[in-house]
Amino acid sequence: xxxxxxxxxxxxxxxxxxxxxxxxxxxxxxxxxxxxxxxxxxxxxxxxxxxxxxxxxxxxxxxxxxxxxxxxxxxxxxxxxxxxxxxxxxxxxxxxxxxxxxxxxxxxxxxxxxxxxxxxxxxxxxxxxxxxxxxxxxxxxxxxxxxxxxxxxxxxxxxxxxxxxxxxxxxxxxxxxxxxxxxxxxxxxxxxxxxxxxxxxxxxxxxxxxxxxxxxxxxxxxxxxxxxxxxxxxxxxxxxxxxxxxxxxxxx
Amino acid sequence: xxxxxxxxxxxxxxxxxxxxxxxxxxxxxxxxxxxxxxxxxxxxxxxxxxxxxxxxxxxxxxxxxxxxxxxxxxxxxxxxxxxxxxxxxxxxxxxxxxxxxxxxxxxxxxxxxxxxxxxxxxxxxxxxxxxxxxxxxxxxxxxxxxxxxxxxxxxxxxxxxxxxxxxxxxxxxxxxxxxxxxxxxxxxxxxxxxxxxxxxxxxxxxxxxxxxxxxxxxxxxxxxxxxxxxxxxxxxxxxxxxxxxxxxxxxxxx
Ligand SMILES: Nc1ncnc2c1ncn2[C@@H]1O[C@H](COP(=O)(O)OP(=O)(O)O)[C@@H](O)[C@H]1O
Ligand SMILES: [Mg+2]
Numbered sequence: 001x002x003x004x005x006x007x008x009x010x011x012x013x014x015x016x017x018x019x020x021x022x023x024x025x026x027x028x029x030x031x032x033x034x035x036x037x038x039x040x041x042x043x044x045x046x047x048x049x050x051x052x053x054x055x056x057x058x059x060x061x062x063x064x065x066x067x068x069x070x071x072x073x074x075x076x077x078x079x080x081x082x083x084x085x086x087x088x089x090x091x092x093x094x095x096x097x098x099x100x101x102x103x104x105x106x107x108x109x110x111x112x113x114x115x116x117x118x119x120x121x122x123x124x125x126x127x128x129x130x131x132x133x134x135x136x137x138x139x140x141x142x143x144x145x146x147x148x149x150x151x152x153x154x155x156x157x158x159x160x161x162x163x164x165x166x167x168x169x170x171x172x173x174x175x176x177x178x179x180x181x182x183x184x185x186x187x188x189x190x191x192x193x194x195x196x197x198x199x200x201x202x203x204x205x206x207x208x209x210x211x212x213x214x215x216x217x218x219x220x221x222x223x224x225x226x227x228x229x230x231x232x233x234x235x236x237x238x239x240x241x242x243x244x245x246x247x248x249x250x251x252x
Numbered sequence: 253x254x255x256x257x258x259x260x261x262x263x264x265x266x267x268x269x270x271x272x273x274x275x276x277x278x279x280x281x282x283x284x285x286x287x288x289x290x291x292x293x294x295x296x297x298x299x300x301x302x303x304x305x306x307x308x309x310x311x312x313x314x315x316x317x318x319x320x321x322x323x324x325x326x327x328x329x330x331x332x333x334x335x336x337x338x339x340x341x342x343x344x345x346x347x348x349x350x351x352x353x354x355x356x357x358x359x360x361x362x363x364x365x366x367x368x369x370x371x372x373x374x375x376x377x378x379x380x381x382x383x384x385x386x387x388x389x390x391x392x393x394x395x396x397x398x399x400x401x402x403x404x405x406x407x408x409x410x411x412x413x414x415x416x417x418x419x420x421x422x423x424x425x426x427x428x429x430x431x432x433x434x435x436x437x438x439x440x441x442x443x444x445x446x447x448x449x450x451x452x453x454x455x456x457x458x459x460x461x462x463x464x465x466x467x468x469x470x471x472x473x474x475x476x477x478x479x480x481x482x483x484x485x486x487x488x489x490x491x492x493x494x495x496x497x498x499x500x501x502x503x504x505x506x
Binding site: 053056057058077078080081082084086088090091092093101102104105106133135136153 | 396398399401402403404405406407408412416417420423495497498500
């Protein structure tokens with residue numbers, strides 16, 4: 001493991017968190033490198049979203065630090081982008097307007113922001129939909145807009161919290177491939193949360209397996225399946241071996 | 253289907269008026285107990301000028317009061333949403349303020365504000381600001397906390413959270429409250445005029461009643477109804493203009 005923080009994009013160092021005296025997270029260590037796709041895999045309720053809230057600076061830790069390129073950013077908001085399972089789109093703004101929100105918060109005028117978003121629509125497969133309102137879009141399309149908005153804030157460090165958890169299986173699979181395509185184009189770095197082992201293996205370069213109460217990281221799995229990932233890898237023996245390995249970690 | 257519904261609604265109203273006219277015309281009810289619709293409409297035309305004069309005063313009181321109530325409601329609701337302590341202290345007081353009968357405090361209102369336009373506006377504010385404040389306050393507190401967290405994670409300040417999320421989110425709630433308030437506003441002005449005054453539909457109605465000119469009373473009531481519906485319709489129109497996204501589905505089906 002590389003322990004020299006400045007070489008990491010993001011470092012989570014010995015992070016612990018309590019809720020009302022109840023320990024939720026204990027001594028969490030993780031790191032994210034540039035253009036890497038890292039997944040936090042663990043059962044529901046183990047504290048994955050809490051870890052994201054800590055990294056996003058929304059809640060303070062009991063102890064430990066969060067560093068970006070060596071700089072301590074513990075408790076600071078506005079440093080990473082965050083995407084939820086709910087699309088959280090503003091119903092009164094069209095697709096372009098929704099994508100513009102983070103730019104406006106950063107101080108751009110509405111017109112400037114819209115222009116920037118309009119130029120990005122194509123990358124996200126949203127060309128021709130810029131003037132549609134969220135209520136006119138399907139669940140999958142809405143998550144595309146949500147991803148667009150997320151990257152408009154920052155593509156350097158993106159926290160994606162079960163972004164496809166609310167979609168049906170077919171849409172979900174399409175969205176996984178879509179996500180990888182988009183990330184390749186924009187050269188983003190991602191920490192992704194899921195409790196779905198196959199989703200984790202399909203998408204990730206590395207997987208942190210989390211469990212327990214308080215939760216801690218029980219394993220770090222490197223996924224060496226060839227890229228770009230295509231549906232065929234789901235039937236490779238390596239894929240099954242990884243799945244068995246992780247399953248065992250979670251069951252122990 | 254919708255068109256048919258509209259016609260049916262109008263026919264029902266028409267039928268009721270016809271029934272009313274028939275009851276009076278056939279002598280089942282004496283005209284000094286209940287004037288006929290025809291007599292009311294005749295009265296409406298013959299004293300049109302006087303009615304318009306009084307209606308304009310009542311309408312002004314109603315509108316000014318409604319606008320003032322809306323402004324006060326916005327300030328109150330924003331303060332209550334921003335500061336939990338203010339909400340805890342103020343919310344019960346707001347509810348209590350609505351349980352005090354206006355007629356009982358009428359002499360006080362006259363003492364405080366005299367007999368000009370001020371006490372009428374005060375009564376309108378008193379009845380209008382409650383529904384608007386409550387609808388705004390509840391709307392503001394119902395915004396998805398995850399959405400607020402999302403903006404906070406981007407480093408958004410409270411001002412941005414209010415202007416970009418909370419206030420637009422509350423708009424439909426706000427209009428619901430405002431529509432209720434609008435239907436109270438003209439009535440509030442009339443009650444204000446009953447407490448004492450020289451002009452307005454309330455005063456005109458009292459005078460008409462005291463001289464047993466029932467058709468004048470009913471003509472005033474008709475004007476009050478029309479004014480209230482007018483303000484209500486105006487708000488509905490503004491709502492549709494300011495919330496185009498809320499009517500997308502309807503448009504799709506047309
Ligand atoms: N604001 C909070 N206050 C108290 N307990 C919380 C709060 N948020 C989450 N928890 C608790 O922390 C644990 C982890 O929750 P969460 O991070 O949402 O899990 P996950 O995202 O892995 O499903 C849960 O037991 C949950 O009940
Ligand atoms: Mg979660």
